[in-house]
Amino acid sequence: MPLVDHHNRHIDYLRVSVTDRCNLSCVYCKPRGKVRLLDHQGILRYEEILRLVGRAASLGISHVRVTGGEPLVRRGILPFIGRLCGIPGISDVSLTTNGVLLSGMAEGLRAAGITRLNISLDSLRPERFAEITGSDAWAAVWRGIEKAETCGFHPIKINMVPVKGVNDDEIADFARLTVERDLHVRFIEFMPIGAHDRWHSDACVPADEVRAVIEREFGPLEAAASHGVGPSRNHRVPGGKGVIGFISPITKHFCSTCRRLRLTADGKIRPCLLSDTEIDVKSPLRAGCEDGELERLLKFALEIKPERHFIAESGDQCFTRTMSKIGG
Ligand code: SAM
Numbered sequence: 605m606p607l608v609d610h611h612n613r614h615i616d617y618l619r620v621s622v623t624d625r626c627n628l629s630c631v632y633c634k635p636r637g638k639v640r641l642l643d644h645q646g647i648l649r650y651e652e653i654l655r656l657v658g659r660a661a662s663l664g665i666s667h668v669r670v671t672g673g674e675p676l677v678r679r680g681i682l683p684f685i686g687r688l689c690g691i692p693g694i695s696d697v698s699l700t701t702n703g704v705l706l707s708g709m710a711e712g713l714r715a716a717g718i719t720r721l722n723i724s725l726d727s728l729r730p731e732r733f734a735e736i737t738g739s740d741a742w743a744a745v746w747r748g749i750e751k752a753e754t755c756g757f758h759p760i761k762i763n764m765v766p767v768k769g770v771n772d773d774e775i776a777d778f779a780r781l782t783v784e785r786d787l788h789v790r791f792i793e794f795m796p797i798g799a800h801d802r803w804h805s806d807a808c809v810p811a812d813e814v815r816a817v818i819e820r821e822f823g824p825l826e827a828a829a830s831h832g833v834g835p836s837r838n839h840r841v842p843g844g845k846g847v848i849g850f851i852s853p854i855t856k857h858f859c860s861t862c863r864r865l866r867l868t869a870d871g872k873i874r875p876c877l878l879s880d881t882e883i884d885v886k887s888p889l890r891a892g893c894e895d896g897e898l899e900r901l902l903k904f905a906l907e908i909k910p911e912r913h914f915i916a917e918s919g920d921q922c923f924t925r926t927m928s929k930i931g932g
Contacts, residue, residue, distance in 0.1 A: 607664040609906040614863060618665045620653060620688075621869040621931025622681065623673035627704050628737040630726070632767060633798060634928040648871045650684045652889045654691065656867065659898040661693030665865075669698045669722075671931045673869060676705040682712045689717030698722065700763075700932065704741045706748025710755045721752055722761045724932075727771050728778065736770065753785070759847070761788040766809040775814055776821040782846030783822075790836050790849035795878065796915060798926030811852035815839075818848065835861065853878070859912035865905055866931055873905045874930060878913035 606614040624642050626634055648656075657668060668688060675681055689697045698720040699713060706723070713721075723745070727733040730742035752760050762781065766772045778789045794808040818841075819825060825839035828847050835858040836849035852858075859876075866874040871886025883905050888897050 605664050606666075607903075607906055609909045611860070611909070611911045613861065613909075615865060615906060615909070616665055617667040617669070617863045617865070618657065618660050619669045619671055619864060619866045619931055620657065621671050621673060621867065622650075622653065622675050622684070623647060623678040624869045624929045625677055626672060626674040626702070626928050627677050628674065628702050628739050628741070630737050631735075631770075632765070632794065633932070634926055642870055647869045648867075648886060648889070650680060650687075652871070652886070653867070654684075654687055655889065655895075656885060656898055656902075657688060657694065658691050659895055660865075660902055661691050663899060663902055664693075666693060667696045667698075668694055669700060671700040673928050673931070674702050674704070675699060676701050676709055682709065682716050685713065685718060686716040696720070700724065701748075702737075703745035703748035704739070705744075707744065707751040710748065710751045710757070714755050714757070719757060720759060720761075721757045722763055723749055723752070724763045724765075725749075726764055726767075728774055728781075732771065732774075749787075758786075759788045760786075761790055761849070763790050763792055765792050765794050766814060767794050768807050768809055770807075772809050772817075775809075775817045779818040779822060779841065779848055782848055783841050783844045786845045788836075788838075788847040788849055790851055792851045793854045795853055795927075797878070797930070798928070805854075808854055810855040811837075811850040812855065815850060853913070854915055857912060857915075859910075862909075865902070865909070868929065868931055870929075873901065875905045875909035876913060877930065878915055879910050880925070881908060881910075883908075 606616045609615055697717055699718050700722040703723040725745060726736050733742040734740050764778050766775055781787050782789050791814045793811060822841045826842050828838040828840045830838050836851050838847050838849045840847050868874055872882035872884055874882045883901055885901055
């Protein structure tokens with residue numbers, strides 16, 4: 605039985621952030637030198653996450669995405685994922701990664717039970733990648749993508765956030781990847797999260813604009829089927845092997861079909877990415893609460909899950925927690 609919230613949405617998807625740490629410092633996500641990291645005590649232990657996911661699964665959550673920070677930097681992540689995949693009721697576990705450590709871990713991830721991967725990549729140019737991320741790991745990420753292809757992950761989704769004046773001149777290059785390869789390239793609108801010094805609504809490239817750029821280069825896109833439970837509107841270049849997806853939280857929000865809850869690395873259930881309201885589960889977990897209390901808190905998260913976000917109305921306001929701290 606799926607969970608149903610107060611706005612009649614079926615909630616079956618939990619995003620679990622396992623760390624706020626990341627081996628990249630993307631300018632719009634984890635501004636360099638400005639982010640205070642959680643200490644060991646501050647983050648949920650794997651046992652605590654597994655217990656909470658078990659309760660969520662008993663209520664109707666069936667899909668889990670592991671994210672961060674960068675999930676692959678947390679020690680013990682592979683056995684943890686293996687145990688997550690074994691929780692009764694959890695039928696799908698996927699992972700979001702920046703790909704830096706992927707080539708060495710792809711086989712382990714497959715063995716642990718992951719079949720679907722999202723890889724974030726904001727530039728196909730190594731020097732620009734270094735400017736955006738503060739790291740020269742572009743080649744490592746690319747090796748990770750190629751390794752994921754040979755290991756048989758499917759789909760492999762490449763997430764790109766076009767930001768005006770930063771990387772929006774690479775939109776057609778990213779789309780071109782889908783012509784020859786069975787990759788899903790998804791363009792995600794830049795959101796007012798974390799990057800106070802960067803965020804301005806003009807920096808966001810609306811999905812319609814992204815599509816127009818692609819269609820100028822490749823002609824009209826065809827509709828393509830959606831995969832998974834996400835909000836991506838999928839298309840393809842006629843004859844192309846891969847898929848081009850548009851995720852438009854800003855210009856065409858998909859709140860009425862949102863199926864998600866989030867668990868932050870510091871043990872807060874966050875019912876909506878774009879609302880700072882959170883419910884603490886770390887304290888009750890550490891106080892030795894009963895399973896029933898965790899279930900009550902999960903149900904409460906559904907009660908207070910907002911009907912929609914109000915970004916359009918809030919002008920150039922920016923959320924305080926960075927995406928690396930929420931779990932992207
Ligand atoms: N480290 C993993 C990764 O790179 O995929 C998981 C976490 S990362 C925070 C998840 C995604 O959030 C990345 O694709 C990043 O581009 C995206 N992101 C971060 N800040 C964002 C913002 N303000 N608007 C849109 N996407 C953002």
